[in-house]
Amino acid sequence: MDSFLVILVAIMIVIGSAFTLVAALGLIRLPDVYTRMHAASKAGTLGSGVVLIALGIEAGDTGTLTRALAGVAFFLLTAPISAHLLAKASYAVGYRLSEQSVIDEMPKQGSRINSAEK
Amino acid sequence: MTLLVGVFFAVAIYLFLSKHIIRILLGAAILSNAVNLLIFTSGRLTREIPPILSGDSTVTGMVTANPLPQALILTAIVISFSFFAFLLVLAYRAYQELETDDTEEMRFAEPEDQEMPPLGY
Amino acid sequence: MKLFLVNVLLALTWAAITGFYSVLNFTFGFLLGAFVLYLIREQVGSVGYFSRAQRIISLFILFLYELVMSAIRVAITVLSPRMNLKPGIFAYRLKVDRDFEITLLANMITLTPGTLSVDVSQDKKYLYVHAIDCSDLDATRKDIANGFERKILEAFR
Amino acid sequence: MDAYMPSTTLFVLLLPFIAAIFAPALTRLFKHNAAWLLAIVPVAIFWHFSSFLPDVSRGEVVTGGYQWIPAFRVNFSWLIDGLSLTFALLISGIGALIVLYSGGYLKNHPHLGRFFSFILMFMGSMLGLVTSDNFLMFFVFWELTSITSFLLIGFDHKREASRRAALQALVVTGGGGLFLLAGLLLIWNVTGISEMSLLLLSHGALADSPFYIAIFVLVLGGAFTKSAQFPLHFWLPNAMEAPTPVSAYLHSATMVKAGVYLLMRLNPVLGDTVAWETVLPIFGGTTLIIGTLLAIRQTDMKLMLAYTTVSSLGLLVMLTGFGNEKAVEAAVLYLVAHSMFKGALFMVAGAIDHEAGSRDVTKVGGLMSSMPIIFAAAFASAFSMAGLPPFFGFLAKEEIYAGLWHVEAWPLLLTLVAIVGNGLMFVIGFAVALKPFLGERKAPNGHVHDGPILLWLGPAILAICSLVTALFSSVTHAFISSPMSTAVEGEPVSVHISIIPHIGMPLLLSLVTIAFGIVAYRNLARMREAMARLLAAIGWGPDKGFDQFIRGTVRISFHVTQIVQPGRLEFYMKTTFIVLAIAVLVPMFMFDELPGLPTMPESLSFYETAIMAIAAAGLLSVLYAKDRLTAIVSLGIQGFAVALLFMLFGAPDLSFTQFMVETLSVVILALAMTRLRLTPADHRPAGKKVVDMIISVIGATAFVMLLLKVTQLPFDATLSEFFTRYSLSIAHGANIVNVILVDFRGTDTWGEIAVVMVAGLAILSLIRIQLRPAVPIATNDPSEEERR
């Protein structure tokens, strides 16, 4: 495997890990669950995705690579949905936004949505 | 590693001694991990060489991680997972039916006030 | 017809993930795909978009780009020593009305800078979006409207 | 014991049991007249055994039998000598009369058929007991007599008294049986002999063995309970709850003599020792006196007879204990006499009860005219019991005094005991035989008469026997007394005594006895008062003791059980883990299986350490989680950490599965907990926490030390090498682990998926089945059907 790919892989994994770390930091620093979701769903997904693709490249056979890509695609498909579900659920059962929040146009009927589930 | 196994066991046993079913459940989950690690360790450790043969030839010389304990643990994991699931649902039902998760209060099978058997004939 | 197309696509996916393309493997993948479609036959009614593979892919690429951007934005936000956030949830008036399009839009909004779609109103008129920075909502709304929503409409109308 | 010839004896021994099966049906057909048919069985048995008389009288010993359990050297073998033959004849002979008598006594009883089959079963057991040669066969029949007597005493099960009496008999004789079993097995161990016949040939084998005392005590335990020796006599009077035929048959004529039979049987091998010749007379004598005294106190005829039976048994034991020739002859004669007169008197009592409506000597009287036959029988039997000529009892009495006079140790005291005992029996005998018949007429029932033949035939014949056997004493001696005495004594003995009184010490003593008896008879009422007062003063007896024993046992058991089974899971868990710690640590220290000092762990790279740290962190946060969600998620953390460890140590399949399983566990936890309100934070007091912590740390230490020890051993990796070598070449699989799972050790996985499937089904049932509020018994209830 030529050194270009090796270097590419090296860079990718570092970037990926970095993104993951950023996401984790966001998890710690951001004020409320909704803002933290931004960090997790974006940086987190991207981080793991990049590293995975790096692995695919490093493997050097199309099968693994395509699988890695498919996996990443799957993450990209699922990440927003889990974020959406989590946010919706939290909001529905009444976890409020942080004090810093400036606006909330969401209808305040958590219990209605909740009962709509059942 | 051995020490880690010890920690696992200590925590598991400690949880088992609790009187809340839920804690005992957590204990069960941890216990199965403890056991798996124990088997894994007593099968001796080798690092990072999975017991998967490179497809082309039957290499006999290469030292892979000991595959047998892994197989045993796999079986054990599956079994203890099944048990865990069962116990969990059992606890769930127990809570529903007996309105408690405190084993002190679970006295339906062996009630507190057992009457002395009749002494006549 | 659509069904068959989806099926072929699934078969291709199969061939892709198993990693070796051969008649045999493809056939197997095709059968699997048929099986899978059987599983979801009820929802297949709404499968109307494979015809536009081309534009979808372009959309996908845009989306990837936006994703990276947003990740970086988050990084900056998080790493900046003192973050002055104006988070909040705002309602977004939807133009797209088909379930699939709404879903797609919502997901893309989530994965793009500073926004995260929380829910769709019961009547599918509004999309509730959480944003890290609600200082200028009109701008944000405009971005969405001219960004993904337009591209989606292009891709699927 | 090698030559086993087929024999009708086997059939004869089984015959009663066979008959017992058909008894109910026959009774349903012929009502009480079935007695005539069923009596054929004992008669036939009597006939068969009497065919042995000539040989046995010539001093021969007939043995025979079949292999029963060769694997355990147990034979179904019989030993027929004077002793067993006499018993067999008594059992079958009196048995026939009893069957007939029952037909009359229990006429129109709804369960007469059941009664017949019980009686026949008992008869079979008793026959087996006295004829069996093999120890275990003997014991089997011994216990069978206990069981059948349990059923017969409780025959009238609707009355609490009979239930109590039955249980009492079972417990006492059953307990004695255990002693006997131990004794017999011990004899078997010591001598290696398991047959009576062989044992009798081995003179001194037991008496000299170091285990003699143990064997002696154990055998006595069996004999004394069965033969109601003081202080274990109390069950016998209570057994009078049984219908009178039972009392007459089991509790006077036959079963209670099983103990005496045992002593007589073993006299040649166990006798002639100091222990034997002191213990037996002491217990026998005490029983004799106490029995008679207690008898005085009674007014119920059956109870009077029962207590005299106790004392007679005492007398027999006493005589057997002396072991001198005369005493043995006396014992033999008295045993035969007693069976006849006591059986008769019981039947008389029953007849009176049946006809006059009461068995209380104070409530009935003047029946002589209306039941002449019964009176005659009673009178004759009373004579025999009192030891007056010309009845068989007289011979016995003479021989008793003769025997006593030959005793080395304090003959005077023993003679006195005998005189008092005999005198009082004289009193009781006549009290039963005369009081109901003489004096002014009184009876609860109006028209009183002898009743059906079935009712009077038995006593009459027995009375006649008492007379005839005495008149033709030489014949009796030739065929019965001498052979039996020979068997008991172990060397040839011939009995000569006859009814022609010859001047001598025995005759004198008899006269003294009679005089004493007459005086006592006159003051019977006053003596009764005195006894009543005395017993009231004592206020406690072994009979009360029995109740206290049973209640005490139950109470103690109850409290012990409460302690060891408190019903608290926490207690159970704690005990389990403490035992675990002990089970691992104690052997380790005791047998020096401790590990060497742990070698410094193989250099861990920082991320391995980090992962382990994370695992530990996860564990701790599970412990100290404020709320259950934290606990669950922390569970996930440690699970992931373990999975990563597996990966680092080259087990991809493991970590694969571990990841999946851990995530799913967490998911299921979450799904199942949507409804639960469970608080994982434990509210235990700090003290308990510390204790638990100590327990768990010790337990963990145990495991760690053992693990260290194990990993310090050289490892034998033959199997793994084999798998690695052939996985691809023969099993066509590169992933060795999976090949092991589905091929090398596929059977494990087979069972494993069975577990998975069953777990799935079990969980489904758990979720779906609706519980009903507690009801005692499960019945088919449609409400249990679930919705879908």
Place this chain on the structure above:
Amino acid sequence: MITEPAALADWLVIAPLAWCIVLGALLLMVRKDTRLQPYIAIPGLAALVLLDAALLAHVVVNGPVTMTMGRWLPPFGISFTVDILGALLCLTAGIAAFAGGIYGAGDVNHSGRRYGFYPFLFLMMAGVSGAFLTGDIFNLYVWFEVLLIASFGLLILGSERGQIDGATKYAFLNLVATTLFLIATGYLYGIFGTLNMADIALKAPAMRDKAPMITLVSLYLLAFGMKAAAFPVNFWLPASYHTPRVVVSALFAGLLTKVGVYALMRVTLVLFPAERDVLGFIIAIIAAATMIIGAMGALAQTDFRRLLGYLVISGIGVMFAGLALASPGGVSGTIFYAVHSMIVMTALYLATGLAARAAGGFSIASASGIYSSHLFLAAITLVLFFAVSGLPPFSGFWPKVILVKASLDVGAWWLAGVILVTGFLTTIAVGRVWVLSYWRPSAGTAVADDEEAVVLNPMVDYLPLLLLTALVVIIGIFPQQILELSQTGSEQMLNPVDYIRSVFPQGDQQ
């Protein structure tokens, strides 16, 4: 490195197990057809009995038989090795299950069947058979788990609240027990690097001075002791056995604890005899304590079923006594007693179920008058009572005598004494039940009386009971066959050369 092709007869080794699993799976597939199930299950159980009988005959004729799965030469593949002990217990278990299956047709309602009574039953039999037949210690663990989870399933198939409680305690404590088993096996693998029992038996002497063998064996003793409900780790049994449906209790009483005893015998006698000798006295003490505690517990109970539960325990004590002696007599006594106990305890629970139906409850305080209302049932029960007390001429008598004699042979007076005293206490306990609930006339109010007595079905209710009781009597009167089997079985256990040779025909291992 590959074994000879298997003769068709050797398939008997796996047949009972495979049969149980196939039928279990089949019955699961027709789960919803509750009417059909008994018609599949009962013939299936009968066939199982036949298979077991055939297997026993095969073993008696040819000595221990081995089949190594996947024809991987032992110790590499999993060997099933059957000696007389395994086959005999397998057959007995089959018979007990057969009786239970018939009884269940009447006792288990539709929801019970729909939720898998018969599948559970068959899978439990699979676990039991597997445990008796396998020759591989880890595989033994797997079958333990199969029967355990199946027993869970049966345990909760009821409708009382006490059941959930009992099930909880049963489940957690048994989980601990099997986990201990697994732990011990993990250590064992670490020591020997092999799992085939015969192989371990061969390698054990070499390791004796190096490895922590006694600790290992005492760990196994604890694990199996707990499965067998030996004192002081017997709690789970009295806590749970009285809660499920009677037929389930019956099956448990017949099958579960005996598997623990079997495993303990296998491990201590065949694998680690030397270590067993070291622990012999401990085992004897455990045996004595278990016997006494069991008998006392029985005396202390008001509820039929709990009383029986304690009788099971004291029976376990008796079996441990033979194991403690480890002499030919002792072991054969244990084997014989195991057979007796499996049959008689199952029968007793079934009888108790009928008695409760007849008398309207399980409490000896209230139930009464059964002797008048159901004479036949009473007769059978009385036989069983005498049998369980070890009175002749019933099946309980001979093993007890053998064990007493064996104890005397080695001069263990006290053990012999305890065995006898236990019998005595048991007699009192069951005697009281008989007196109170059978003889005592019914109060006449709600409980069944001669007139409106509860009608019991001669087929599903009495047939299984009759079958078992007949065995109890026959074994009691003609114990020769069973005794011979037990003796040969104990020889095979105490001197397992045949066992080992059947696994390693050519003596060596490669």
Place this chain on the structure above:
Amino acid sequence: MRTLIFRTVAPFLSSLMVLFSVFVLLRGHNEPGGGFIGGLIAASAFAIYGIACGVSPVRRALYFHPMAIAGAGLMMATIAGLLSIFTGVPFMTGLWVYIPVFGEELALSTVLLFDVGVYFVVVGAITSIALALEERSTD
């Protein structure tokens, strides 16, 4: 959780997961995977499907009751073991047949059949649990 967004995507997610699970099952013999893990993935797929679109669609989709599927799986595995009786070799002996299809050589074996059995057992059991629990928490 029948939100529009989730409901729209879930079917395709789960179908992809099922696909992947079969892949994991088949390649298990040579690389990590196998029946159990494959089964778990498939079961999770159905769980997601159920949570998103409700239980009854899943039940209708599976057509058979999950437990019946599990039973069939166990049966299959057992039969895979028993097949070797016909070749006179012990229980559970792996038998391999190579069927040429389209010039490729398709390797079928009782071992594979066994692993498929495992797959079905796991799918059936876990799915039935998940669905039952889901039903409980929605009814």
Place this chain on the structure above:
Amino acid sequence: MIDAAALLEGAVLLSLTLLCLSFILTVIRVVRGPTLPDRILALDMLVATAIGFIAVIGIKTGYTLYVDIAIALGLVGFLATVAFARFILARGNVRDDDFDTAETSNAEKTDG
């Protein structure tokens, strides 16, 4: 080539460090909470980190077969988040994670 390999080695170690760090941060968030969704989010994040970790180890050891494990983990991770969101909803209205009130209210709403 050599330096490339060395570079890769270094990169691997570096990223392992980063991942371990983020692991620890995430764990902190799990323990700290404060709210239920926070913990769930953290678990989700944990899965993502684990995936990254697996991939890096895969690169380190050259066993690319780890990619499947990573994917599978992603799948079930998604399931986990979904289930937890489901769990939040079913638990019903809460102000903060005062559990008893939360669960009593929930018990009233759903049980029976």
